[in-house]
Amino acid sequence: MEHISKLLTKIKLITIHENTLRKEKEKRGESFNMFSILKLSREEVRLHSAFITELLNPRGTHGLKDKFLHSFLKTIDSKINFDFTSIRVKNEFFIGEINNKGDRGGRIDLIITDKMNNAIIIENKIGAKDQSKQLLRYHNYAKEEKRQFQLLYLTKDGCTASDISTDNKKFDYTCIS
Known part of the structure; x- marks a missing residue:
């Protein structure tokens, strides 16, 4: 007792x-959480990625130029030296058909690039399961394009990607929430 x-x-x-x-x-x-209030907390592609893209875009309708982007880069402790005059922020960025081995191609949820071939690649996971070799495909894309890049894995709680997504390969990516 x-x-x-x-x-x-x-x-x-x-x-x-x-x-x-x-x-x-x-x-x-x-x-x-405005997304929960609007009952949209699981709308990864149509809402979360689009919303983040707009905030990080220096030409976004928010009118604050690159303030959000600078704050974001500082928050993730990015070491990439972007040329801010040529920044492009895109979501659902097509990098080719997924090949037979499944290690190339797909759509990057969000990518920030510049004319110096720098990139931040963000995989946005809000409730969806990891796809086979997904992070590996994005890593391979950046390497093939000879980009200086940072690969981010965005989740609600900052968890790591599954072995399915990395294909058990070791490469750098940063977990953020």
């Missing part, structure tokens, strides 16, 4: 701690 009492005490402390964290998040506005 004493073990059960100790367990219940620990559970109570954990619950109090979690409630305190939740209330602090609410005070800071971290629980606000």
